[in-house]
Amino acid sequence: MVGLLCLPAHAESRDISRDTLPANDGWASAGEGTTGGSAADAAHVYTVTDRAGLVRALDGGSATPKIIRIAGTVDANTDDDGDHLDCADYATDGYGLKKYLAAYDPRTWGAAKPSGPQEEARQASAKKQAERVELLVGSNTTIVGLGDKAVLKGGSLQVRNAANVIIRNLDLRDAYDCFPVWQPNTGGLGDWKTAYDTIWLTGSTHVWVDHVTLSDKGHPDAAEPTYFARNYLRHDGLLDITNGSDLVTVSWSRFADHDKAMLIGNSDTATGDRGKLRVTLHHNQFESVVQRVPRVRFGQVHLYNNRYVVPGDDYRYSLGVSTESAIYAENNAFHTPGHIEAADLVKSWNGSALHQTGTLFNGYPVDLLAIHNAYNSGSERDLTADVGWTPTLHTKIDSAEAADRAVARGAGAGRIP
Numbered sequence: 430m431v432g433l434l435c436l437p438a439h440a441e442s443r444d445i446s447r448d449t450l451p452a453n454d455g456w457a458s459a460g461e462g463t464t465g466g467s468a469a470d471a472a473h474v475y476t477v478t479d480r481a482g483l484v485r486a487l488d489g490g491s492a493t494p495k496i497i498r499i500a501g502t503v504d505a506n507t508d509d510d511g512d513h514l515d516c517a518d519y520a521t522d523g524y525g526l527k528k529y530l531a532a533y534d535p536r537t538w539g540a541a542k543p544s545g546p547q548e549e550a551r552q553a554s555a556k557k558q559a560e561r562v563e564l565l566v567g568s569n570t571t572i573v574g575l576g577d578k579a580v581l582k583g584g585s586l587q588v589r590n591a592a593n594v595i596i597r598n599l600d601l602r603d604a605y606d607c608f609p610v611w612q613p614n615t616g617g618l619g620d621w622k623t624a625y626d627t628i629w630l631t632g633s634t635h636v637w638v639d640h641v642t643l644s645d646k647g648h649p650d651a652a653e654p655t656y657f658a659r660n661y662l663r664h665d666g667l668l669d670i671t672n673g674s675d676l677v678t679v680s681w682s683r684f685a686d687h688d689k690a691m692l693i694g695n696s697d698t699a700t701g702d703r704g705k706l707r708v709t710l711h712h713n714q715f716e717s718v719v720q721r722v723p724r725v726r727f728g729q730v731h732l733y734n735n736r737y738v739v740p741g742d743d744y745r746y747s748l749g750v751s752t753e754s755a756i757y758a759e760n761n762a763f764h765t766p767g768h769i770e771a772a773d774l775v776k777s778w779n780g781s782a783l784h785q786t787g788t789l790f791n792g793y794p795v796d797l798l799a800i801h802n803a804y805n806s807g808s809e810r811d812l813t814a815d816v817g818w819t820p821t822l823h824t825k826i827d828s829a830e831a832a833d834r835a836v837a838r839g840a841g842a843g844r845i846p
Contacts, residue, residue: 445598445845446474446496446573450637453822455678455709455731463635463678465571465595469494476500476575480507480584483564490565490589499599500575505562505584506605516607519558524550524608530656533611540613548610555608555624562604562625568592574599577843582647585625590632597639600842601627603647605663620659626666630674637678642842643667644685651743662688666721670728671695675705683841685716694726697752697779702727709823710735712832714840715747724749725756725780731820733759734832736840739774741766746773748797750780755816758797759826760787762833771795772804775812782816789829 450463457463466473473495475486486497506514524547532538532547543551564584566572568591574580580600588594606623613619627643630636645664653661667684669692670677684690694706706728715722717740723730737747747763750756763774771790775783775797785797802811827835839846 446498446571448595448597450595450678451824454637454824455680455711455822456676456707457635457637457678457709458822459676459707460635463593463595463637463676465593465637466494466496466569467571468569469496469571474498477503479503479511480505480561481509481511483581487564487566487570490567490591492568492591494569495571497570497572498575499572499579499581501578502580502582503584504582505564506558507561514561516558519561519607520554521557522550522553524554529611533613535613535619535657538613540619542613543611551608551610555606558607559624563587565589566591566594566596568594571595571597572599573597574842579842586628588628588630588633588636592634594633594636595639596628596637596641598641598842598845600642602642602644604665605648606665609662611657618659619657621656621662623662623665625664626669627664628668629666630668630670630677631672632674634675636674636676637680638668638682639678639680640682640840640842640845642683642685643687645687646685649686650688664688666690666692669693669695670706670708672699673702673705675707677708679708679710679713681712681836681840681844683714683716684718684722685714687717688719689721690715690718691721691723693723693728693730694751694754697726699727703753706730709820711824712836712840714738714836718747719743720745720747721749722747724751725754726751727753729755729757729816729818731757731759731823732761733823733826734829734836735761736833736836737761737763739763739765739769741768744769744773746776748775748783750775750777750783750812752779754780754782755818756783757816757818757820758783758785758788760829760832762789762829763791765791770804771797771800775801777801777805777809777812781810781813783812784814784816787829789833
């Protein structure tokens with residue numbers, strides 16, 4: 430199978446690969462806008478069918494304008510010959526899960542950070558997997574799926590310190606970490622920490638993510654066992670935006686069947702993020718997502734015309750209001766099972782503000798701010814509606830009812846009109 434082909438731009442009937450972000454479509458349209466690889470010459474337009482071809486096209490994260498079309502299913506967990514790799518193939522230096530669990534059982538190891546031979550072996554094994562699944566996306570790049578069935582599985586698209594990137598029409602699934610690390614003190618009980626976000630924006634600007642589907646399809650964390658009384662998590666965020674990333678639009682995408690979906694701002698102490706982390710989320714569907722849709726620190730986030738289908742089990746919250754965040758939420762629709770109340774939708778940690786209007790909760794209008802302030806547990810501060818800014822860069826804002834129907838029909842990969 431040929432992994433990388435250079436094809437003329439007319440090779441498909443509807444060429445979305447040179448599309449650019451429309452004017453006023455969210456924060457990523459600010460200034461000169463977001464054009465991705467639309468200026469690529471013919472030598473830098475690729476169609477890839479396997480990991481090797483994708484890696485060659487990405488060119489180590491180079492800034493050369495490029496268009497990368499993914500055809501069919503690309504599996505990141507493959508060797509240079511295209512043969513599939515599983516966790517046993519990455520394990521090295523004597524690593525074994527049973528040995529790791531025996532070494533760091535809190536009943537005998539205590540609450541200290543893991544160290545010693547098994548932790549060193551885990552790190553070496555994790556490095557081998559990272560070399561395969563971390564895919565570095567450079568500036569001036571467009572990545573699109575061809576047709577309605579393009580899939581990237583097992584990979585972590587990492588947009589690091591880059592600018593002007595477009596990712597569209599792609600089903601990204603199962604960024605599976607073979608070697609989670611045990612963190613004894615996380616949350617007081619300890620927890621498993623995983624390495625890979627399905628898409629990770631770090632230190633990057635002018636990024637448009639559109640009509641993608643992100644999920645754990647193939648290996649849901651809910652099906653994983655429990656070790657040390659904690660779920661053995663294999664996935665991190667679906668789309669995390671951190672470390673001063675800025676001017677991002679996420680539109681018409683589907684986030685599904687996952688725990689922690691989207692973190693905007695990674696630390697309460699990262700004061701250098703002030704004035705950055707400006708993100709627009711519109712016409713997205715968040716389906717069976719437990720938390721962080723999104724959780725925000727510092728950023729000015731415009732959240733409008735999104736559809737939430739809240740899971741019945743293990744649900745924690747949807748909107749996370751954290752340190753110096755400024756969420757401006759308009760005309761979003763929430764669908765929940767009977768035991769989930771409107772007061773459960775918002776959670777705050779050191780946050781002080783949430784502007785919300787036009788919210789629908791199971792078909793009825795609600796004021797999330799008033800409900801939060803009336804029913805919070807006492808451990809959370811009251812929130813104010815004054816977030817200090819008003820969005821000006823946005824497409825037409827529909828009623829929550831109209832957007833709810835449109836998003837159900839049109840969000841996700843394979844649904845670009």
